[in-house]
Amino acid sequence: xxxxxxxxxxxxxxxxxxxxxxxxxxxxxxxxxxxxxxxxxxxxxxxxxxxxxxxxxxxxxxxxxxxxxxxxxxxxxxxxxxxxxxxxxxxxxxxxxxxxxxxxxxxxxxxxxxxxxxxxxxxxxxxxxxxxxxxxxxxxxxxxxxxxxxxxxxxxxxxxxxxxxxxxxxxxxxxxxxxxxxxxxxxxxxxxxxxxxxxxxxxxxxxxxxxxxxxxxxxxxxxxxxxxxxxxxxxxxxxxxxxxxxxxxxxxxxxxxxxxxxxxxxxxxxxxxxxxxxxxxxxxxxxxxxxxxxxxxxxxxxxxxxxxxxxxxxxxxxxxxxxxxxxxxxxxxxxxxxxxxxxxxxxxxxxxxxxxxxxxxxxxxxxxxxxxxxxxxxxxxxxxxxxxxxxxxxxxxxxxxxxxxxxxxxxxxxxxxxxxxxxxxxxxxxxxxxxxxxxxxxxxxxxxxxxxxxxxxxxxxxxxxxxxxxxxxxxxxxxxxxxxxxxxxxxxxxxxxxxxxxxxxxxxxxxxxxxxxxxxxxxxxxxxxxxxxxxxxxxxxxxxxxxxxxxxxxxxxxxxxxxxxxxxxxxxxxxxxxxxxxx
Amino acid sequence: xxxxxxxxxxxxxxxxxxxxxxxxxxxxxxxxxxxxxxxxxxxxxxxxxxxxxxxxxxxxxxxxxxxxxxxxxxxxxxxxxxxxxxxxxxxxxxxxxxxxxxxxxxxxxxxxxxxxxxxxxxxxxxxxxxxxxxxxxxxxxxxxxxxxxxxxxxxxxxxxxxxxxxxxxxxxxxxxxxxxxxxxxxxxxxxxxxxxxxxxxxxxxxxxxxxxxxxxxxxxxxxxxxxxxxxxxxxxxxxxxxxxxxxxxxxxxxxxxxxxxxxxxxxxxxxxxxxxxxxxxxxxxxxxxxxxxxxxxxxxxxxxxxxxxxxxxxxxxxxxxxxxxxxxxxxxxxxxxxxxxxxxxxxxxxxxxxxxxxxxxxxx
Numbered sequence: 001x002x003x004x005x006x007x008x009x010x011x012x013x014x015x016x017x018x019x020x021x022x023x024x025x026x027x028x029x030x031x032x033x034x035x036x037x038x039x040x041x042x043x044x045x046x047x048x049x050x051x052x053x054x055x056x057x058x059x060x061x062x063x064x065x066x067x068x069x070x071x072x073x074x075x076x077x078x079x080x081x082x083x084x085x086x087x088x089x090x091x092x093x094x095x096x097x098x099x100x101x102x103x104x105x106x107x108x109x110x111x112x113x114x115x116x117x118x119x120x121x122x123x124x125x126x127x128x129x130x131x132x133x134x135x136x137x138x139x140x141x142x143x144x145x146x147x148x149x150x151x152x153x154x155x156x157x158x159x160x161x162x163x164x165x166x167x168x169x170x171x172x173x174x175x176x177x178x179x180x181x182x183x184x185x186x187x188x189x190x191x192x193x194x195x196x197x198x199x200x201x202x203x204x205x206x207x208x209x210x211x212x213x214x215x216x217x218x219x220x221x222x223x224x225x226x227x228x229x230x231x232x233x234x235x236x237x238x239x240x241x242x243x244x245x246x247x248x249x250x251x252x253x254x255x256x257x258x259x260x261x262x263x264x265x266x267x268x269x270x271x272x273x274x275x276x277x278x279x280x281x282x283x284x285x286x287x288x289x290x291x292x293x294x295x296x297x298x299x300x301x302x303x304x305x306x307x308x309x310x311x312x313x314x315x316x317x318x319x320x321x322x323x324x325x326x327x328x329x330x331x332x333x334x335x336x337x338x339x340x341x342x343x344x345x346x347x348x349x350x351x352x353x354x355x356x357x358x359x360x361x362x363x364x365x366x367x368x369x370x371x372x373x374x375x376x377x378x379x380x381x382x383x384x385x386x387x388x389x390x391x392x393x394x395x396x397x398x399x400x401x402x403x404x405x406x407x408x409x410x411x412x413x414x415x416x417x418x419x420x421x422x423x424x425x426x427x428x429x430x431x432x433x434x435x436x437x438x439x440x441x442x443x444x445x446x447x448x449x450x451x452x453x454x455x456x457x458x459x460x461x462x463x464x465x466x467x468x469x470x471x472x473x474x475x476x477x478x479x480x481x482x483x484x485x486x487x488x489x490x491x492x493x494x495x496x497x498x499x500x501x502x503x504x505x506x507x508x509x510x511x512x513x514x515x516x517x518x519x520x521x522x523x524x525x526x527x528x529x530x531x532x533x534x535x536x537x538x539x540x541x542x543x544x545x546x547x548x549x550x551x552x553x554x555x556x557x558x559x560x561x562x563x564x565x566x567x568x569x570x571x572x573x574x575x576x577x578x579x580x581x582x583x
Numbered sequence: 584x585x586x587x588x589x590x591x592x593x594x595x596x597x598x599x600x601x602x603x604x605x606x607x608x609x610x611x612x613x614x615x616x617x618x619x620x621x622x623x624x625x626x627x628x629x630x631x632x633x634x635x636x637x638x639x640x641x642x643x644x645x646x647x648x649x650x651x652x653x654x655x656x657x658x659x660x661x662x663x664x665x666x667x668x669x670x671x672x673x674x675x676x677x678x679x680x681x682x683x684x685x686x687x688x689x690x691x692x693x694x695x696x697x698x699x700x701x702x703x704x705x706x707x708x709x710x711x712x713x714x715x716x717x718x719x720x721x722x723x724x725x726x727x728x729x730x731x732x733x734x735x736x737x738x739x740x741x742x743x744x745x746x747x748x749x750x751x752x753x754x755x756x757x758x759x760x761x762x763x764x765x766x767x768x769x770x771x772x773x774x775x776x777x778x779x780x781x782x783x784x785x786x787x788x789x790x791x792x793x794x795x796x797x798x799x800x801x802x803x804x805x806x807x808x809x810x811x812x813x814x815x816x817x818x819x820x821x822x823x824x825x826x827x828x829x830x831x832x833x834x835x836x837x838x839x840x841x842x843x844x845x846x847x848x849x850x851x852x853x854x855x856x857x858x859x860x861x862x863x864x865x866x867x868x869x870x871x872x873x874x875x876x877x878x879x880x881x882x883x884x885x886x887x888x889x890x891x892x893x894x895x896x897x898x899x900x901x902x903x904x905x906x907x908x909x910x911x912x913x914x915x916x917x918x919x920x921x922x923x924x925x926x927x928x929x930x931x932x933x934x935x936x937x938x939x940x941x942x943x944x945x946x947x
Contacts (some may be wrong), residue, residue: 019727047706084830090660098829114661117673117678150711183878186838187894190941200780200943205762209769210778210835211877215762249710249839252606255614261706262614272695279688283681290677305838306794306814306871308879309895314921325876325911326895332913332942343911344876377708409896419896420909456608482612490609542608 019193032351049250049263053140055361058274059133060161062281063126065237070123071225075111079105080175080221082214099177099302102217106176106297122289127169129285131317135161142362142392144379146249152363154242157358161235164228166317171224173295173315177217182303183312186214196343212305252378252490254483261377267459267540299458311409321352323405327426344373358395369525384491391437397437399576442532449534452488455480457537457545479549494530497523615702622697624657632697641690646682653679690749775832776821780946781938783815783839785919790816791844791868791929797827799928800844802864810890811844812871817932841871841879841941842919844929845901847888855904863929868919869905869919870939873897875912877941914942 031037034497081101087094089104090111109116117506138158141147147155174181184576189211193199208215217312226569247261256262264270288294300309314322331342367373382389404411405426414417459477537545621628625897653675657664664671713721734741764772772781777784783940790799794812797819805811818836820828828836849865861867869890871879878894889900889908905916917939940947 021697045704047704058678084833090663092661111663112673114659115676117670118677121673122677122939158626170908171902186878187876194876195942195944197944200665200766200945202767203943204764205759209773209831210780211838212830213763246711247706254612254703257611259708261708264704265704269695269699269701269782272691272699276688276691276695279684279691283684283688286677286681290674290681305834307813307877307894309880310882312878312894322895328911330875330897330907330911330913334947337947338944339942339946340944341913344941345914347911375710409893423896423910455717471826482609483615486606486609490603490606539607583818 013518014210016107017141017382020374022267022394034202043244044267045265046270047247047261047263048258049248049261051251053144054248056133056137056140056278059281060130060137061135061236061240062278062452063129063285064232066126066280066282066285067123068229070119070126072108073115073119073231074123077105077109077116077226078102078175078221080218082177082212082217094298094301102175102177103297103302103373104179110298118286118289120289121292121294122285124294125288127172128316129281130295131162131165131169134158134165134319137566138162139392139396142192143382143389144249144387145376145385146364146379147363148376149367151246151249153365154246155363156360157175157235157239157242159356161232163356164232164235167226168228168232169315170318171220171228174220175217175224176295176297177227177303178297179300179303179307179309180297180312182305183308184314184318186211186305191348194341195349196340196345211430212303216329222233247377249488251378253487256378257377258558311413313407316403319404319406320399321348323408323426324348324351325404326336326408327402327405327423327430329427332456339369355395362391369522369529371522378490380491383445383448386442386449389445391520393441394434394438398430398434401426401433405430416444446534453534453537456485456488457542457548459549477549477552479546489536491536493535494533497527499529585917606816609890610767614705617702620701622698623701629698632693634688636694636698639686639693643683643686643690646679646686649679650676650683650857672760751811775828775835776817777839777934780943783939784817784836785815785840785931785934786823786931786932788815788924789931790924791842791919791931792816792819794841801927802846802866802923802929805844805846805866807848807865809846810885812863812881813842813844813868815840815842838877840874842868843871843880843883843890843901844868845883845888845919847902851888851902853903855918858904858918861918861932863923864922865922866929867901868921868929869899869901869916870919870935872915872940873908873912874914875910875938875941880916 027037079101083101084098085101085104087097087099087104087107089095089107091107094107106120109120111117141155141158170184174185183278188201189207192203192206195202203211206216206219208219248263250256250263252262264273301307313319325344328343328347331346333340333342405423408422408426411417412422459479461477462476464476466474468474480488515575599928620633627676653672657671657672657675659672666674712718719871728762729735767781770782772777777786791813792799792815794814797814797816800811800813814837817842818833821828821836822832827833844866846864846866849862852862852865852867854861858917871881873880873892873894875895875897878892879894880890880897880899882891882893883889884891890899890901890905890911891897892899894911895911896911898908900906900908900915901914901916905918907913907915917935917937921945922930922932
């Protein structure tokens with residue numbers, strides 16, 4: 001029944017008179033109480049540009065939702081207590097064994113609650129997916145320059161999400177109180193004790209006395225289900241709000257400029273695609289939970305401080321600091337009755353903080369070096385910012401080498417190599433590898449820039465070899481389609497750097513840096529930042545290139561319109577009745 | 584669009600072209616023409632897509648029902664149903680849930696791709712910053728507010744406020760003090776034996792017993808090359824009325840008292856200074872807790888008497904006072920001085936002579 005026609009309101013006009021459908025009626029009801037129409041007017045049809053790489057952050061978002069849903073299920077049965085009980089559940093091998101309530105309830109979830117194992121495994125897989133997709137999303141944002149003004153703060157929020165997600169993962173896999181996770185907490189106790197001055201006090205406060213105490217599992221539980229998820233939720237909300245406010249970045253192309261954003265409207269297409277994608281992520285997690293065992297805590301047994309399993313390793317995202325810890329030489333200072341454990345402090349307490357600080361500051365370091373204060377909404381191809389790309393590849397290489405170090409025992413066993421030699425190699429490689437990666441990536445990017453210029457000036461290679469009347473051979477080049485050429489050329493020219501900052505000259509005619517040492521450093525860094533980059537052609541060069549190409553076309557004119565004129569695959573003309581000649 | 588910025592490039596440090604990304608090589612060809620999809624122009628294709636979407640939704644519903652059936656159909660617990668080596672309940676619950684979600688998701692996405700309007704829309708961007716007018720108005724309001732509060736004019740009020748609020752941070756920190764006792768409080772007050780960073784359950788005369796079973800060991804029981812995981816007998820008889828320790832006392836006791844014991848030919852041992860009489864017939868005993876970050880060490884290399892920590896691969900030489908020969912650990916494993924009691928069982932001469940486990944600041 002259409003109730004809108006009889007709707008009476010006390011307002012001067014009937015608010016729903018123009019919305020005869022039911023959705024409109026509901027919206028009208030809500031608006032009279034919440035006034036949402038003004039805010040929603042633009043946002044319902046907000047435009048989101050399309051590109052596969054924009055989906056990576058979405059995976060992180062949806063896996064977080066899966067974590068919330070499965071996590072709530074787990075809390076209904078999990079008992080965060082270190083009280084000692086005798087296990088009497090279904091798992092035969094452990095029946096009669098004394099263990100903590102936390103471990104016993106994890107076993108109960110796995111063997112005596114229908115769907116409990118599925119939810120446990122989905123929760124763990126979703127956590128893996130969450131951290132992994134955040135990392136890949138971060139790389140995408142860096143490599144395309146999407147972190148630049150005005151989005152630096154969203155980069156910072158994203159980094160905070162990454163570190164909180166990592167901590168959330170650590171606290172989560174520590175909860176079941178099995179042998180493996182207990183060993184992780186034991187190592188964490190060692191890390192805390194290595195803190196200068198207050199280390200042993202911090203350890204005793206954390207554990208409520210001596211390790212392992214009876215407090216750490218309930219405390220980690222509060223952190224895992226309340227504190228960090230609350231922060232994650234708030235930061236994710238801020239991340240999304242800023243995304244909506246800034247509007248999404250887009251790739252340059254025909255019709256896509258710094259001033260606009262082109263794509264599908266949120267309602268209905270984007271909402272449907274994103275909503276559908278949530279179910280896909282959820283479904284894939286369920287598939288993994290059904291088919292792939294993860295963290296089989298029943299195989300490890302309850303935590304026993306006198307036992308350990310061979311090949312003890314943390315979850316993969318904790319692997320890199322663990323690797324740093326493994327390859328650090330055993331340095332300790334004993335002086336004035338105190339002990340300074342460099343062997344633990346440097347790789348575990350200092351290195352991650354330094355690395356994270358660098359990550360957090362990257363956009364600001366970039367902006368400081370380049371001096372770029374403009375807004376950027378068009379993405380850059382990684383090759384067009386060689387130093388930026390190389391910098392992240394260097395960091396990735398360092399991360400990867402540390403990560404490999406975290407599995408040095410596994411590698412030694414699988415490859416029948418000496419663990420000592422692997423360790424010595426990695427001690428050097430974590431410093432040398434990033435430098436090599438930086439240089440190689442930078443040169444690679446510059447070569448790709450050169451290739452782009454070649455293509456703009458002389459067209460693309462058709463793979464068709466022409467023989468001239470004189471018997472000379474040449475490959476036929478054809479101009480790029482207009483839209484492609486436009487997209488490639490839609491990039492900045494790098495600023496030209498003068499020989500010296502400020503162009504001031506002192507009494508002896510030697511350039512004198514103005515602005516002090518910091519400005520000089522900045523100038524040097526900026527020179528390095530842009531050094532050797534290849535700029536896109538100038539209009540004059542392009543003109544000349546096209547002229548040259550036209551000349552070549554004239555020479556090749558006799559074959560134009562014939563089979564094998566090189567246009568078979570670029571859509572310049574129909575090819576239905578043409579067949580490549582075969583000899 | 585074709586404006587050149589070369590003249591600006593000549594400047595130093597501040598000269599980046601403005602606005603960002605100017606294409607001076609090609610005129611913008613504009614958005615490509617909209618391509619009609621088969622479902623837009625062909626009624627049959629449209630109907631087919633509609634049926635596909637509805638089929639996917641239908642499959643999703645079937646999977647949901649399968650989930651409900653699986654929930655009740657398959658046994659878990661003591662005697663679970665097994666299919667292909669998997670627990671049937673987990674497998675079918677997971678697969679049917681995955682099916683329900685994936686079919687639903689792909690149905691919605693198919694709907695969006697084939698049937699929803701696919702016209703791209705252009706929206707104009709606005710600078711993230713507010714307009715100058717708004718900024719001025721806000722600044723004025725801010726200044727007016729600050730001015731009216733008088734916070735600038737009354738430093739006494741301002742400073743005492745800052746002081747009072749700053750002080751409020753202290754309770755937040757101090758109130759956490761009772762998270763745990765300090766190391767020295769534990770050493771003095773704990774109600775379990777061997778409490779504190781400097782102590783373990785070991786003491787003069789405590790028998791070395793096999794772990795898990797708790798039986799005492801005679802030197803003759805140990806063959807050359809054998810590695811024993813051992814524990815202080817106190818774990819098995821240190822409770823009230825000679826009961827085994829339980830709960831916290833047990834876990835703390837194990838976390839510091841676990842030892843490894845190995846027998847080698849006496850001439851292989853290089854005894855440390857003052858440790859000449861710490862071994863019995865070539866049997867030496869060390870703390871099992873790694874001096875790096877505290878993992879229990881377990882991997883023995885029989886021929887070389889090297890003991891490797893599985894966590895971070897620190898390697899210790901048991902023939903040479905537990906010296907570190909590889910890896911990130913910085914200190915030798917603490918050695919437990921051994922003796923034999925009148926019944927012929929291995930006992931400790933004393934507690935460890937140094938704290939076991941990872942380093943800490945005041946360790947010395």
